[in-house]
Amino acid sequence: MxxxxxxxxxxxxxxxxxxxxxxxxxxxxxxxxxxxxxxxxxxxxxxxxxxxxxxxxxxxxxxxxxxxxxxxxxxxxxxxxxxxxxxxxxxxxxxxxxxxxxxxxxxxxxxxxxxxxxxxxxxxxxxxxxxxxxxxxxxxxxxxxxxxxxxxxxxxxxxxxxxxxxxxxxxxxxxxxxxxxxxxxxxxxxxxxxxxxxxxxxxxxxxxxxxxxxxxxxxxxxxxxxxxxxxxxxxxxxxxxxxxxxxxxxxxxxxxxxxxxxxxxxxxDGEGATRLVTILVQEAKTRADAKRAALCIANSPLVKTAVYGRDANWGRIMAALGRSGARFRQERVKIMINNVEVVKGGLSTGRDDEAGRSMEENEEVVIHISLGEGKESSRVYTCDLTEEYIRINAEYRT
Amino acid sequence: MxxxxxxxxxxxxxxxxxxxxxxxxxxxxxxxxxxxxxxxxxxxxxxxxxxxxxxxxxxxxxxxxxxxxxxxxxxxxxxxxxxxxxxxxxxxxxxxxxxxxxxxxxxxxxxxxxxxxxxxxxxxxxxxxxxxxxxxxxxxxxxxxxxxxxxxxxxxxxxxxxxxxxxxxxxxxxxxxxxxxxxxxxxxxxxxxxxxxxxxxxxxxxxxxxxxxxxxxxxxxxxxxxxxxxxxxxxxxxxxxxxxxxxxxxxxxxxxxxxxxxxxxxxxDGEGATRLVTILVQEAKTRADAKRAALCIANSPLVKTAVYGRDANWGRIMAALGRSGARFRQERVKIMINNVEVVKGGLSTGRDDEAGRSMEENEEVVIHISLGEGKESSRVYTCDLTEEYIRINAEYRT
Missing domain, CATH: 3.60.70.12 (L-amino peptidase D-ALA esterase/amidase)
Structure with a gap:
């Protein structure tokens, strides 16, 4: 890509x-x-x-x-x-x-x-x-x-x-x-x-x-x-x-x-990547909260494999957000994947399939999380996690 | 396994x-x-x-x-x-x-x-x-x-x-x-x-x-x-x-x-795992240092894929140790993989191939890091990271 x-x-x-x-x-x-x-x-x-x-x-x-x-x-x-x-x-x-x-x-x-x-x-x-x-x-x-x-x-x-x-x-x-x-x-x-x-x-x-x-x-x-x-x-x-x-x-x-x-x-060009993924966390209480959340989601193997599977599995995004240490209330969280709102007020909007299709069709995936807690934001670039990453890194020296 | x-x-x-x-x-x-x-x-x-x-x-x-x-x-x-x-x-x-x-x-x-x-x-x-x-x-x-x-x-x-x-x-x-x-x-x-x-x-x-x-x-x-x-x-x-x-x-x-x-x-039984991996960090200054180091190494995708490749790639272990936040001096570090000493005084012992064979031959991999800084230790269990993990998690919902 x-x-x-x-x-x-x-x-x-x-x-x-x-x-x-x-x-x-x-x-x-x-x-x-x-x-x-x-x-x-x-x-x-x-x-x-x-x-x-x-x-x-x-x-x-x-x-x-x-x-x-x-x-x-x-x-x-x-x-x-x-x-x-x-x-x-x-x-x-x-x-x-x-x-x-x-x-x-x-x-x-x-x-x-x-x-x-x-x-x-x-x-x-x-x-x-x-x-x-x-x-x-x-x-x-x-x-x-x-x-x-x-x-x-x-x-x-x-x-x-x-x-x-x-x-x-x-x-x-x-x-x-x-x-x-x-x-x-x-x-x-x-x-x-x-x-x-x-x-x-x-x-x-x-x-x-x-x-x-x-x-x-x-x-x-x-x-x-x-x-x-x-x-x-x-x-x-x-x-x-x-x-x-x-x-x-x-x-x-x-x-x-x-x-x-x-x-x-x-x-x-992350090893084995098929998609550039942008994690954008907005409306956080502090910039540190926003960056912590964005990095935690960006590094989650489960989020990254879901992107590879073109699966709008927002539960994994929510779980990574929850362990990030960022302060938020679940019922205020909004999640959009390539502009398709999949979570509103902390709950499913039922548009997962639509979001999955947009991941299939676009070269990039933008995961946009809005916490509704403040005015700070952070943006992290990452990529999906694929079998190719494993192959490259299992065989790198040999 | x-x-x-x-x-x-x-x-x-x-x-x-x-x-x-x-x-x-x-x-x-x-x-x-x-x-x-x-x-x-x-x-x-x-x-x-x-x-x-x-x-x-x-x-x-x-x-x-x-x-x-x-x-x-x-x-x-x-x-x-x-x-x-x-x-x-x-x-x-x-x-x-x-x-x-x-x-x-x-x-x-x-x-x-x-x-x-x-x-x-x-x-x-x-x-x-x-x-x-x-x-x-x-x-x-x-x-x-x-x-x-x-x-x-x-x-x-x-x-x-x-x-x-x-x-x-x-x-x-x-x-x-x-x-x-x-x-x-x-x-x-x-x-x-x-x-x-x-x-x-x-x-x-x-x-x-x-x-x-x-x-x-x-x-x-x-x-x-x-x-x-x-x-x-x-x-x-x-x-x-x-x-x-x-x-x-x-x-x-x-x-x-x-x-x-x-x-x-x-x-x-970690998703897709082929090896149980024990990370044992000893002679740390504090228990927190030991646990931080052990967890950081255990979570490193590069260490985990190296184990999958049966590659005694201790450079990745050292790199994960270095970013863990644990206090240590590189020149005191000793690393053993399944009892084969691959690093002594922070440097290669040239026994990587022997360690690689022991990873091939054993059901378990024990990575033993000695920091030479104190008396505290920590032990973490993890597993290798394989293509199967990706497949399971890319396809879990679909």
Missing amino acids: PLKKNELLIPRGYLFSTARAGIKYQGRDDMGLIFSERPAAVAGVFTRNRVKAAPVVITRRRLQRGTGRAILVNSGNANACTGEQGFRDALLLSRELSRRLNIREGEVLLASTGVIGTPLPVDRMRNALSELTDGLKREGLKAIARAIMTTDTFEKYYSTRFRVGKTDVTLSGVAKGAGMIAPQMATMLSFVLTDAALSPETLKAALKEVVDDTFNCITVDGDMSTNDTVLIMANAASGAASIGKRYYRQFRDALYEVLDSLSRMIAS | PLKKNELLIPRGYLFSTARAGIKYQGRDDMGLIFSERPAAVAGVFTRNRVKAAPVVITRRRLQRGTGRAILVNSGNANACTGEQGFRDALLLSRELSRRLNIREGEVLLASTGVIGTPLPVDRMRNALSELTDGLKREGLKAIARAIMTTDTFEKYYSTRFRVGKTDVTLSGVAKGAGMIAPQMATMLSFVLTDAALSPETLKAALKEVVDDTFNCITVDGDMSTNDTVLIMANAASGAASIGKRYYRQFRDALYEVLDSLSRMIAS
Whole structure:
């Protein structure tokens, strides 16, 4: 169920390359390099898992400087739970890359995704570095989106453009998702690039604000990875004025558009998914209540299998709502599935079959719960749960 | 994977019957009646879901009296989210039954399991009441275990016997589980009967203590039902002395034996399960840390699908541990799968294949995590996650 793709625009001042190191997958690129021709402001958000992969620990530390030049990424191996060796391997690669690019080592940011607990095939990866640095070119962001895929079925990218004064600036993002997807962070990896000019502080504030409403509101299986990384670079290559308070809102809205689109793509490409599912909880007493309820429903295996069966089984939605911890009175609950009201005043309206048909006929399923308790709302993207999820995850390593 | 069955002993002073009301299933009994020939002490624990079925609300209230005579149960319809009508239906059945049994209405306890949101076929159920009251007989507890099944693949019962002074007392339990199984409460329905003599207060204390370590430590899918009910009756028909402080420990141990066995049966019969999985977290700083970690690992779809794939994918165990909120240092973690050490000091021992074979060859999988932080431990039963779970739950209503 690929979502409508938009054109992938390349922000000014960035170069890209990918290479085939044979880390795990055969016959495809599995390493990628993003390079900013000039120093860029950088910010990031990371997994909150207590178990963090080596590249996460290293990159988080390097972000404190606020500027960077390069992102080196690989798929097929997470470099997580690899101990001291994992750190040495990651540092070796970043040192070698910085030498080749003639930048400081602290300007190299790292991200890995793949199997946990297996040492990096660091010699093969090191050999691929020359291909990466020699192959840098302006067109190549789409190849990065492909090189970071693991169980993803399509590459995920999204671009937008907006004006700062009289100058056009571009904002583009790539992402990978598929499994082990839940807040916080919701996505395994995402890289967002802009040629706008921002201070590292503004960039960080905008990223945090937008991620909370986008990547942190998607879930496939409730599992949280050791490697989740979102990095944003702003290299000012557009020549536009700096995004201060004056253009903050525009920048934030553009960033929301990009990250929201990537979030929907990630949820729709959840392992084995056949439907993108939006859970919208409204009229909650507090925002926390709304988010708690939306996440609990989104993560319920019974709700997700019912969507797969195109069964408007609102009893399971009600049961998940009831265990979520959100405050509500059953007799005020209203539930709509793809705009068909199936529950009113906490009771069946008898329109289950109609709602089931709408699930059959639409590419997306929107479950809309109204609690009648207040004014707060929350929205979470997820997907249905299918036999294919089981097959993918029972056989992933073998 | 049926666990070893033991003999089903019938405690003195109880009668049983089942009937075919055609509530949802065809060609099988779907109603059951448990009757104590004399007033019995009763206690119960119930779902903590905010959405509670009518029988849960009614029975919880009736337990305040501390004594009861009859349990009326049905499968095929949960009588949840059925509004005022659901309460009227439940009360109609209990009133009618009390009249037929010549007991007070408040002595009738109710439990239902099945589809949510559909009104009870109350006329058909009412018609079955005479069959139930006319058919009461001493042998028939096993038929109750069968009548309460929904997606269960085998009936669940367990008995034990112990001495109070020179008198033998019997303790027997039946249960149903399969799906929508998670603390609190872990099981959909369980009824435990004894001919020992206990005050309602002692009975309640023992039940709560034991349920916390048994039914509240199993999870199939993390979903919590609207109907979960555990009821225990003690009718003193053995003639043994009252279980006061003197015999409390023996009673509690016997109750633990029964509920622990039923818990293992429920987890092993999780929808579509091929393996009973025990998650044992030891050497945690606090008991809460241990339980949090064990439950998080037990509920991880990625861990559960790895078990199904017989893949000793300890990276997923580590990732679930890392997001659980439990305090630990990665470099102290030890993980054993069926006694094969796969992680030591937070790192791979390279014995994954050996562990995978042991998962293939054994009926059960024990995942043993040692945190090296303290002395507390917790144990949770769960099962693997298979395509069959998806099929059962995508097609349950259709």
